[in-house]
Amino acid sequence: MKQIFALLSGLLFGFGLIVSGMSDPAKVLNFLDLFGAWDPSLAFVMGGAILVTTPGFAWLTRSRSRPFFDREFRIPTRSDLDPKLLTGAAIFGIGWGLGGFCPGPALTALPIAATGTLIFVPFMLTGMWLARHAGDLTRSNPKGTTR
Amino acid sequence: METEFTPWLSLFGGMMIGAAAVLLMATNGRIAGISGLTSRIFARSTDGEARGVSALFVLGLLLAAPLWLIVSGEWPQQWVPSSPVLMAVAGLLVGFGAVFGNGCTSGHGVCGISRGSMRSIVATATFMTTAFLTVLVVRHMFGG
Numbered sequence: 281m282k283q284i285f286a287l288l289s290g291l292l293f294g295f296g297l298i299v300s301g302m303s304d305p306a307k308v309l310n311f312l313d314l315f316g317a318w319d320p321s322l323a324f325v326m327g328g329a330i331l332v333t334t335p336g337f338a339w340l341t342r343s344r345s346r347p348f349f350d351r352e353f354r355i356p357t358r359s360d361l362d363p364k365l366l367t368g369a370a371i372f373g374i375g376w377g378l379g380g381f382c383p384g385p386a387l388t389a390l391p392i393a394a395t396g397t398l399i400f401v402p403f404m405l406t407g408m409w410l411a412r413h414a415g416d417l418t419r420s421n422p423k424g425t426t427r
Numbered sequence: 428m429e430t431e432f433t434p435w436l437s438l439f440g441g442m443m444i445g446a447a448a449v450l451l452m453a454t455n456g457r458i459a460g461i462s463g464l465t466s467r468i469f470a471r472s473t474d475g476e477a478r479g480v481s482a483l484f485v486l487g488l489l490l491a492a493p494l495w496l497i498v499s500g501e502w503p504q505q506w507v508p509s510s511p512v513l514m515a516v517a518g519l520l521v522g523f524g525a526v527f528g529n530g531c532t533s534g535h536g537v538c539g540i541s542r543g544s545m546r547s548i549v550a551t552a553t554f555m556t557t558a559f560l561t562v563l564v565v566r567h568m569f570g571g
Contacts, residue, residue, distance in 0.1 A: 281454075282454050282455050282480065283479060283480060283483050285450060285451070285454035285455065286451065286454070286455055286480045286481075286483040286484045286487070287483040287484065287486060287487045288450065288487065289447045289448075289450045289451035289454070289455075289459060289484055289487060290447070290483065290484035290485060290486060290487020290488045290489075290490075290491075291487035291488070291490055291491055291494070292443055292444075292446060292447035292450065292487075293443075293444055293447035293448070293459060293461075293484075293487070293488060293491075293533075294487060294488040294489075294490070294491025294492065295440075295443055295491050295494075295495070296440045296441065296442075296443030296444035296445075296446075296447060297440065297444065297488075297491070298440070298491060298492065298495055298503045299436055299439060299440035299443060300433075300436060300437045300438075300439070300440025300441050300443075300444065301430070301433050301436060301437055301440065302437075302440070303492070303503050303505060304430070304503070304504060304505040304506060305505065305506065305507050305508060306428045306430050306505065306506040307430045309508075309562060310428075310429070310430045312558050312559055312561075312562040313562045313563075313566055314559060314563070315563065315566075315567055316566055316567070317429045317430070319430045319431075319432050320432060320434075321430075321432055321433050321434065321436075321437040322437070324433075324434050324437035324438045324441060325437045325438070325440060325441035325444065326441060326532075326536055326537060326540075327438065327441060328437065328438040328439065328440065328441025328442040328444070328445060329441040329442065329444040329445035329448070329537040329541075330441075330445065330537060330540055330541045331441075331442060331445065332441075332442050332444075332445025332446050332448075332449060333445045333448050333449055333537055333538060333541035334541040336445065336446075336448070336449030336452070336453075336541075337449065337452060337538075337541055337542055340449070340452055340453055346456065347452065347453055347454055347455055347456035348453055348454050349454050349455065350454070350455050350456040350457075351456070352456055353452065353456040354456050354457055354458065355458065355542065356458070356529075356539075356544065356546070358546060359544070359545055359546060360546070361545070361546060361549055364527060364528065364529075365528050365529060365546055365549070365550055366528070366549070366550070366553055367524075367527065367528065368523075368524045368525065368526070368527030368528020368529065368550075369524065369528040369535070369549075369550040369551075369553035369554040369557075370524070370528075370553050370554065370557045371520050371523060371524030371527065371528070371557075372520065372521055372523075372524030372525045372527075372528055372531060372554045372557075373524070373553065373554030373555065373556065373557030373558040373561065374520050374524070374557050374558070374561050375516070375517045375518070375519070375520025375521035375522075375523075375524055376517075376521055376532075376554065376558045376561075377557065377558035377559070377560070377561025377562045377565070378508075378513055378516060378517035378520070378561055378565065379508055379513065379514055379517030379518065379521065380507075380508060381507075381517065381518075381521065382461075382521060382525070382531050382532045382533075383461040383462045383465055383521065383522070383525055383531050383532075383533075384461040384488065384531075384532065384533050386518075386521070387461065387465065387485060387488045387489060388488050388489070388491050388492055389492065389503075389505060389507070390489060390492075391489060391492045391493050392492055392502045392503065392505060394505065394507040394509075395507070395509050395511075396507035396508050396509045396510075396511075396514045397507050397514075399511050399514040399515055399518065400507075400514045400515075400517060400518040400521075401518065402518070403514070403515045403516075403517075403518030403519045403522065404518040404519070404521050404522035405465070405469075405522060406518075406519060406522060407518065407519040407520065407521065407522025407523035407524070407525075407526070408462060408465060408466040408469075408522040408523070408525070408526045409466070409469060409470075409522075410522075410523055411466070411522070411523045411524075411525075411526035411527040412466050412469075412470040412471075412472075412526055413470075413471065414527070
């Protein structure tokens, strides 16, 4: 059952990206271009999403001790600001500003098969792989599993 | 390339994204962070169960545009930068940075902020700043 809902969540997320216009890098780049033909749409997308997730997450964690089809809520508990977080975010932002794609929209747009997307996605996956395994080397228990 | 400001569609689409994140948390207890879920598919350290659920979520993302095509008769409108070198570098930076910094627009920007996580708020402010600066440099200093 939880597998079906994982698939449905991904599908709904993808439709949300398409409806909101975020699968179009032109809209994202125009949001990031404050001194050009500025398109504020992205702020409305994040606003709309947070408007739902804030009460949604709060209600879930308050009213239930575990998810409907799984053992536990896996919610990050860290609160320290480490150099890795800041470096990663800064690097991510540069790539986002160059291509206009972040991971969700890039994967959603992949089947449309624009040349730029077909180049972007394999390099994105390579970058993810590198970061995952660079992290493993510095972690104290390299054989520990990530849930 | 000019784009049309779409406040209502973007707000509604954003709410769909939020609903998807709540649905995944309600059923699977997982944060709908795309970089986390995607990288978990091929990370050596992932257990089989997490791998399966992550792969199915990503499969759902990949099916959205084709289903959109079937229902509406056309692909979603888009314009994608076509410079191969630019897109290769952008892809590498996005993938590496998102996983290295534990999240992207969805995990930090939406899920983290709505939980009031200080790490996510700082990460989002950081990647927004470097993204704004990158576009400023590319479009207005090099006239890209």
